Amino acid sequence: MKKYDISIIKGDGIGPEIVDEAIKVLDAVSYSCGFSLEYKEYLMGGIAIDVTGTPLPKETVEGVLNSDACLFGAIGGEKWDTLPRDLRPETGLLNFREAMGVYANLRPAIIYDELVNASTLKPEVIEGVDIMVVRELIGGIYFGKPRENDGFKAFNTMVYTKPEIERIGKQAFELAMKRDKRICSVDKANVLEVSQLWRDTMEEIAKGYPEVELSHMYVDNAAMQLVRNPKQFDVIVTGNIFGDILSDTASMVVGSIGLLPSASTGDKTAIYEPIHGSAPDIAGQGIANPIATIESAAMMLRYSLGQSEAADKIDAAIKKALKDGYRTKDLAAYDAKEVVSTSEMGDIIANNI
Amino acid sequence: MKKYDISIIKGDGIGPEIVDEAIKVLDAVSYSCGFSLEYKEYLMGGIAIDVTGTPLPKETVEGVLNSDACLFGAIGGEKWDTLPRDLRPETGLLNFREAMGVYANLRPAIIYDELVNASTLKPEVIEGVDIMVVRELIGGIYFGKPRENDGFKAFNTMVYTKPEIERIGKQAFELAMKRDKRICSVDKANVLEVSQLWRDTMEEIAKGYPEVELSHMYVDNAAMQLVRNPKQFDVIVTGNIFGDILSDTASMVVGSIGLLPSASTGDKTAIYEPIHGSAPDIAGQGIANPIATIESAAMMLRYSLGQSEAADKIDAAIKKALKDGYRTKDLAAYDAKEVVSTSEMGDIIANNI
Numbered sequence: 001m002k003k004y005d006i007s008i009i010k011g012d013g014i015g016p017e018i019v020d021e022a023i024k025v026l027d028a029v030s031y032s033c034g035f036s037l038e039y040k041e042y043l044m045g046g047i048a049i050d051v052t053g054t055p056l057p058k059e060t061v062e063g064v065l066n067s068d069a070c071l072f073g074a075i076g077g078e079k080w081d082t083l084p085r086d087l088r089p090e091t092g093l094l095n096f097r098e099a100m101g102v103y104a105n106l107r108p109a110i111i112y113d114e115l116v117n118a119s120t121l122k123p124e125v126i127e128g129v130d131i132m133v134v135r136e137l138i139g140g141i142y143f144g145k146p147r148e149n150d151g152f153k154a155f156n157t158m159v160y161t162k163p164e165i166e167r168i169g170k171q172a173f174e175l176a177m178k179r180d181k182r183i184c185s186v187d188k189a190n191v192l193e194v195s196q197l198w199r200d201t202m203e204e205i206a207k208g209y210p211e212v213e214l215s216h217m218y219v220d221n222a223a224m225q226l227v228r229n230p231k232q233f234d235v236i237v238t239g240n241i242f243g244d245i246l247s248d249t250a251s252m253v254v255g256s257i258g259l260l261p262s263a264s265t266g267d268k269t270a271i272y273e274p275i276h277g278s279a280p281d282i283a284g285q286g287i288a289n290p291i292a293t294i295e296s297a298a299m300m301l302r303y304s305l306g307q308s309e310a311a312d313k314i315d316a317a318i319k320k321a322l323k324d325g326y327r328t329k330d331l332a333a334y335d336a337k338e339v340v341s342t343s344e345m346g347d348i349i350a351n352n353i
Numbered sequence: 354m355k356k357y358d359i360s361i362i363k364g365d366g367i368g369p370e371i372v373d374e375a376i377k378v379l380d381a382v383s384y385s386c387g388f389s390l391e392y393k394e395y396l397m398g399g400i401a402i403d404v405t406g407t408p409l410p411k412e413t414v415e416g417v418l419n420s421d422a423c424l425f426g427a428i429g430g431e432k433w434d435t436l437p438r439d440l441r442p443e444t445g446l447l448n449f450r451e452a453m454g455v456y457a458n459l460r461p462a463i464i465y466d467e468l469v470n471a472s473t474l475k476p477e478v479i480e481g482v483d484i485m486v487v488r489e490l491i492g493g494i495y496f497g498k499p500r501e502n503d504g505f506k507a508f509n510t511m512v513y514t515k516p517e518i519e520r521i522g523k524q525a526f527e528l529a530m531k532r533d534k535r536i537c538s539v540d541k542a543n544v545l546e547v548s549q550l551w552r553d554t555m556e557e558i559a560k561g562y563p564e565v566e567l568s569h570m571y572v573d574n575a576a577m578q579l580v581r582n583p584k585q586f587d588v589i590v591t592g593n594i595f596g597d598i599l600s601d602t603a604s605m606v607v608g609s610i611g612l613l614p615s616a617s618t619g620d621k622t623a624i625y626e627p628i629h630g631s632a633p634d635i636a637g638q639g640i641a642n643p644i645a646t647i648e649s650a651a652m653m654l655r656y657s658l659g660q661s662e663a664a665d666k667i668d669a670a671i672k673k674a675l676k677d678g679y680r681t682k683d684l685a686a687y688d689a690k691e692v693v694s695t696s697e698m699g700d701i702i703a704n705n706i
């Protein structure tokens with residue numbers, strides 16, 4: 001029987017609750033599909049600070065690098081927000097991404113038919129939206145040097161090299177080949193030199209993918225177009241900070257932020273996590289929605305473990321749960337037949353498999 | 354009789370058509386309120402390139418600096434997009450902003466009751482939205498140095514000094530005092546040093562305005578919140594590139610982008626312009642919506658000339674035109690009783706005064 005090593009980072013806030021439900025579902029699907037998953041848990045974020053004094057312990061880096069893939073909950077909380085910058089949960093997260101070499105952050109924004117009313121946008125605007133935002137994750141202004149704040153003047157550097165743009169660009173084109181073969185590259189080339197290099201490099205990559213249609217859009221216009229007519233997009237590829245903003249916009253456009261997964265991939269390993277945060281305000285109450293994390297586990301099966309049949313089963317199990325009218329509290333207003341707890345939702349989805 | 358010198362930049366695309374209608378309305382209102390406006394026209398953007406070889410002729414800079422205020426149409430078009438970077442219309446625009454010292458870009462996003470359906474967001478989400486986005490306009494990554502693109506590596510610098518943040522911050526607090534006394538400062542302080550200085554400085558300024566409530570939001574969250582619940586905002590203050598993205602998002606949230614004005618102000622002079630672009634595809638057809646430009650002229654009367662009674666008259670005249678069911682083509686789908694041309698709309702509004 002095929003066996004995979006999965007590293008688990010539960011993190012802070014609702015992280016532990018939602019990851020537990022994803023494991024429940026993974027166990028059900030691996031049993032039914034005839035492979036086995038071995039989990040090892042590591043610390044990161046606030047809990048790592050509390051237990052070890054640092055947001056990213058060395059064992060976590062090594063453990064995840066040696067695993068087949070990592071399932072991640074969420075980190076952070078007010079408790080740690082006043083620590084010095086290099087001790088904060090966010091710093092741990094950024095160092096973690098860099099250490100894992102996960103340069104491509106994939107964030108699908110899709111609509112579940114049952115939840116088309118959960119968006120603040122009109123149903124006719126969002127029905128059928130299916131966008132994949134591909135965000136560069138370990139470069140750009142997040143990591144650029146020099147960076148400084150002397151209390152009078154402060155600056156950061158938005159920088160990309162051609163190889164950095166090439167590797168994320170190729171990822172995006174490969175993804176587009178498996179989808180509707182349309183890429184919109186987002187930049188601010190009318191103002192920024194770094195965007196001009198981004199745009200020129202995307203044009204060069206496009207030559208290797210004659211079937212894919214490449215277009216360019218300025219970031220301000222892209223933010224508007226996501227609100228005006230999100231259906232026009234297939235794959236969006238963009239740099240780190242623009243991707244941070246646009247992927248959040250895209251997920252809010254489709255509305256059901258408690259349902260959306262993400263994958264961060266590179267040449268070494270991959271990290272799968274819900275797009276939502278650690279929501280400390282509702283932690284421990286059993287009301288968090290575990291679906292985004294369960295769907296992240298499905299992405300892990302599909303992209304990192306090659307178990308797409310198992311991934312399809314999870315997708316179907318989630319759809320059935322929603323169709324049957326089960327909702328966690330966050331979605332109670334949208335055609336709920338029964339409002340269930342975090343762990344009940346996990347049970348229902350696991351049973352559907 | 355009080356007399357003001359107004360510099361006029363019509364620009365490219367639909368620029369000339371819409372500015373002409375604003376002048377028509379300005380003439381009507383100045384006549385009725387007993388002051389006089391003297392206009393001098395200057396070139397900028399594509400037309401300036403065609404006529405003088407440069408996007409920003411010296412006479413334009415001098416002429417506008419010597420005027421009481423500048424009414425601006427829109428610039429740019431595909432025709433000039435392949436020119437070297439320093440000859441493009443956009444470069445002219447950025448140099449113009451810098452030369453005019455207009456560090457504060459004010460972009461109100463409001464809803465006209467008659468057009469609440471023109472947004473892709475649900476009416477209940479946007480009814481009553483009244484946001485003022487205050488964007489820093491002559492600093493940040495737009496102007497930061499060093500900046501370079503050698504074809505292999507490219508970078509820009511996002512930089513702010515404390516005095517730069519202080520002057521835009523004070524503008525925002527002064528505006529908030531005349532509104533609902535709530536400011537949301539948007540940054541990415543969990544990642545960027547330059548944002549940390551921004552945040553710290555905003556906190557310091559806030560001490561001088563005990564009546565104003567200051568909150569902070571990360572830019573990714575702000576983009577989401579504008580879509581999720583735009584009513585939560587009163588004044589938003591942010592840096593140049595974040596403001597570029599968020600002000601466009603905010604205007605699309607309220608929907609009727611053909612109606613929204615802007616003001617760029619500083620210590621020397623001020624520029625008033627619609628937020629939409631030059632729309633070369635519909636230029637010369639007499640179908641452009643002049644209301645955003647007419648409303649920009651109203652802002653000019655209010656902020657630069659101290660003629661707020663005249664500004665109120667324009668506001669009322671626009672509201673009446675919309676209430677009476679007159680619509681330009683862009684808004685024909687929203688309760689139009691009669692679809693009118695650009696110049697007919699100008700006539701109707703001028704007659705309402």
Ligand SMILES: CC(C)[C@H](C(=O)O)[C@@H](O)C(=O)O
Nearest residue numbers: 090091093094244543544573
């Ligand atoms: C927490 C923060 C540093 C992070 C980011 O900006 O990348 C988050 O917003 C995200 O998108 O994962």
Ligand SMILES: CC(C)[C@H](C(=O)O)[C@@H](O)C(=O)O
Nearest residue numbers: 190191220443444446447597
């Ligand atoms: C044309 C472009 C340079 C400009 C900007 O980015 O400032 C525009 O988008 C704007 O918002 O006025």
